[in-house]
Every structure is written in structure tokens, then in C-alpha cells.
Amino acid sequence: DMYSSMASIQQAVTTEKVLLHHLESYLEKETYRLNDLRRFYDKVQAFHEATPDPVADPIVAYTLMKRLHLEWLNVVHSLEATENIQALKEGYEKEEKRLPIFEDVEGAAKGLMRLQDVYSLNVNGMARGKLQRAANTAMSLLYKPPASSTMSADDCFHIGKVAYEMDDYYHSIPWLEEAVSMFRGSYGNWFTEDEGTLEDALDYLAFSYYKAGNISQALDLSRECLLYDPDNKRVARNVAKYEKILDENPIGSGLEEARVHRPNVTHLRTRDLYEGLCRTLGKQPKMYENPKMFCMYDTNGSPHLTLQPLRREMVSLDPYVVLYHDFVSDLESETIKEIAAPWLLRSVVASGEKQSEAEYRISKGAWLKDTVHSIIRTIDIRIAAATGLNVQIPYTEHLQVVNYGIGGHYEPHFDHATSKDSPLFRTSTGNRLATFMIYLSSVDMGGSTAFIYANFSIPVIKNAALFWWNLRRNGAGNEDTLHAGCPVLIGNKWVANKWIHEYGQEFRRPCTLIPED
Numbered sequence: 001d002m003y004s005s006m007a008s009i010q011q012a013v014t015t016e017k018v019l020l021h022h023l024e025s026y027l028e029k030e031t032y033r034l035n036d037l038r039r040f041y042d043k044v045q046a047f048h049e050a051t052p053d054p055v056a057d058p059i060v061a062y063t064l065m066k067r068l069h070l071e072w073l074n075v076v077h078s079l080e081a082t083e084n085i086q087a088l089k090e091g092y093e094k095e096e097k098r099l100p101i102f103e104d105v106e107g108a109a110k111g112l113m114r115l116q117d118v119y120s121l122n123v124n125g126m127a128r129g130k131l132q133r134a135a136n137t138a139m140s141l142l143y144k145p146p147a148s149s150t151m152s153a154d155d156c157f158h159i160g161k162v163a164y165e166m167d168d169y170y171h172s173i174p175w176l177e178e179a180v181s182m183f184r185g186s187y188g189n190w191f192t193e194d195e196g197t198l199e200d201a202l203d204y205l206a207f208s209y210y211k212a213g214n215i216s217q218a219l220d221l222s223r224e225c226l227l228y229d230p231d232n233k234r235v236a237r238n239v240a241k242y243e244k245i246l247d248e249n250p251i252g253s254g255l256e257e258a259r260v261h262r263p264n265v266t267h268l269r270t271r272d273l274y275e276g277l278c279r280t281l282g283k284q285p286k287m288y289e290n291p292k293m294f295c296m297y298d299t300n301g302s303p304h305l306t307l308q309p310l311r312r313e314m315v316s317l318d319p320y321v322v323l324y325h326d327f328v329s330d331l332e333s334e335t336i337k338e339i340a341a342p343w344l345l346r347s348v349v350a351s352g353e354k355q356s357e358a359e360y361r362i363s364k365g366a367w368l369k370d371t372v373h374s375i376i377r378t379i380d381i382r383i384a385a386a387t388g389l390n391v392q393i394p395y396t397e398h399l400q401v402v403n404y405g406i407g408g409h410y411e412p413h414f415d416h417a418t419s420k421d422s423p424l425f426r427t428s429t430g431n432r433l434a435t436f437m438i439y440l441s442s443v444d445m446g447g448s449t450a451f452i453y454a455n456f457s458i459p460v461i462k463n464a465a466l467f468w469w470n471l472r473r474n475g476a477g478n479e480d481t482l483h484a485g486c487p488v489l490i491g492n493k494w495v496a497n498k499w500i501h502e503y504g505q506e507f508r509r510p511c512t513l514i515p516e517d
């Protein structure tokens, strides 16, 4: 698919440019053709105006005969229109395999709904290309794009329809409301590219309200729909049905109070905490509160770092999380992204013994062996120096480069396996002891890494790296490492993960039997 990674979406820009070129050449050819038809029309029209009695003039009579016998035939049977449209279609067909499919548009629409929820965005603002946060009653502008990118009525209709098809009336109602009000505003105009109409949007919106328990709203909208489409028997039946329900349940009978709730998503228990941490940075520890929370130049006793120590920031003591600023250079980041881009595949998650795609992880990833480029090797060595751990294969996994898509995120999870059957144990080097995650890009908004139970999140800082222990010294998973990649609001987020396993670290991180150590 395309929507799960910004790198793939970038290719769509090129594809559309090609289509645009085909359309431009079609328009030119058709304009030329229509201009020529107009010239013929004007010529004949002028003849009829200027020559009341053609029969008197043999030359005029001849041209009339010839025109009627031949010229009209050529005009009416001209193949040019067909040839022009054929060229446009052929150009389109050549690009067809590069076009997004239904799942892409659906995934992108779901991504927008996710952003709407997590960042409390206002649908009306989104439709106008502005990201506004609805906080109580006041609206605060989060982001105004440099170029205007408003949505059409049909764009909103399509999102509403995606939600509707999932029985998600919580989202279908505001999007269809937006669509209806925009379609009303442009009623009578015809847009070739549109899929839906005002009648369609009213129909879907009415049914969404009905499903949500708001019968009088469903009735009003269905009546409006009938106004535009009086022969629609189905809508007429619905109107009768809604009238009957309202007759039997007068106002105040509690019928109107039914409310739609946001549909359940995975990890509901931690969802509110997670989303809160995505909107704010949570509780950022301050050094004056705890003197152990300091920043330092760190060589970790390694000769590799003597001349250029790492800039280490303590982020959290328990779970132990540190941030290394400028861990890689811009050149290193750009090179890693470039190497990974052609190999990106939809990210999977462990489900039982298998791995599968999941809505709660929207990204693409590529595994890079240290043999593909010397930079990967250099970074391995730097990770070993910073952590003091053994980063040789098979004690670590290959570098996993991840690129997020539209509303791309990774909902709360553990990096370590929590079940004996996990595919993680296939390497036979134990569990994932530690995570070393490098931010290869910055983002304009969103996308921070949230530690749910520890109650803090780290914004995406280009070239910085985050390190934490997933396991306690006794080998048990540390529940407080539950973490997530927040949905990317604006930007193209890339990270690289290096997972370090238990085996091979026996003398580097000795175990203890103290459970909380």
C-alpha cells in the first residue's frame, strides 16, 4: 500500500504530474479541435446571413452542394474527438499500476480521523486546510499550511462514507455535515471529478443520524433529500418510517438522548493516557526536582568517544531512558533514509506466533544489514560505545528503518516479547533487552514518542537517539516501558531501531535477583 509511508506518497506526486501532462495535451488538442469547429460554424453561419438567395449564384450553389454532401459528413464523423480522448486514456492506463488503490484512500481517510481524535481537531477547520484544536469552547490554531489546501465537498463526503461503512457514526456525522453544507453551497454546479452529490450526502447523513438515535434530524435531512430527488422511493419510505417513530415517541421520551461514542480502538485502556501525552509532553522531569536528572558529555569510558563525547540527557530514571543529542550527523541520517527507501515494506506486529499488519501500526520499514553501507557499521560501533553492549549479530537485530504514513503511528506496545511464543525468540538470543532508537528526521507537528505509564513524551528531535532498558536485570519485562509513536500531524517522520538482545550481554549488564532493579 501507499498511505502507510510518506516516502511512498511522495512517488504519487510524480505520478500525478505525468497525468497532468497528459490532460494538458488533451486540453490543447480539444481546444484546437473546438476552435476549428467554431470556425466551420462561423463560416456556414456567415454564408446564411449574407446569401439570402444562393440559387442564383452557381458558385454559391456548388459550395452548398459540396458542403452538404461532404463537409458535414467529415465534421459529424470526425475521429479527432475519439483520438484525443483515446490518447488521454492510454496515458492514464500506463500510470494505472502506480495509482493508489481503494485501501489507500480508505487508510488515508482513517489517518485523518485518527489525527482529528488524537489532536482534538475541528472538522470544519480540517476541511478548510487549517488545523484547529477545539479546547472547550475556544479554538486555537495549531497549524496553517503555507499553501492553501482546502477539501472539496466530495472529499469530505468520501471520509464520511468511509466512517459510515465501518458503522462509525461518531465520525461519519461531522464529515457528512461538512459535505452537506459545502454541497448546498455549490448546488447546481457540476464537477466532473466528483463521486457524490448533495442527495447522496444527505442520504448518508440522515441514515447516520438515524443510527445514532437522532430521528428528528434524520427526518429533516431525508425530507430535504426528497426535495431534490422526489422519485426516490427508498428515501420516501424512510421519511414515513421516521415520522412513525417520532409519532410513537414524542419529544422528551428519551429517544433523542442516544449519543454516539468514539469507536473502540485497540489498547483502549491506555488510549486516553497515550493521546494526552501526544498532545502535550506530559510531565517533563526537571533537574531542580531531582539532581540526578542532568545533562552531560558522556564518553562512557570508551576511546571511541574520547575526542567527541556524546551529549547525554537523562530523561527518566525508572524506567531508565536517556536521550543522546546529535547522535548521528545530517549526512548519516540522509544516507540511511536513502538506502532504506527502496526496501520499505508495510510494518508488521507480532500477533501470537505470527506477524501481521495492523491498524495500530501505520508505517513502512526496512531492515538494513551492516554490510549494505559503511555508515551502518559506523553507527553500530557508536551504539556499542554509548551503551557498552555487544551489538554483534546475532546479539542484536539488524537496523530497522521506519517511515510513517498519513496519521502514521504505533500505538502503545512493548518492544520486548511478553509471550514465550513471540516470533522475537526466533533468533534464540533471548528477549529484547534494550532499545536504541535514532530519529532520522524532524517533524513539524506530532509524532512524539510517548511513555504511557512513565507519563512523559519525547518530541522528534532530528539526529537524536533514545535509549532505554526494556528488561529488568532479573530478565523480567519492565511494564513501565510501555511506549508509543504518536500520530504524525505534519511532517515526514523517520526513525531507526536497533534492538539489543539479552544474550551476549551477560558480563556487560550483569543480572541481579532484586526484582525491582
Ligand SMILES: O=C(O)CCC(=O)C(=O)O
Binding pocket: 402, 410, 415, 447, 448, 449, 450, 483, 484, 485, 486, 495, 497
Ligand atoms: O516512532 C516512535 O517514536 C516509536 C517507535 C517504536 O516504538 C517502535 O518502532 O518500536
Ligand SMILES: [Fe+2]
Binding pocket: 413, 414, 415, 483
Ligand atoms: Fe517500540
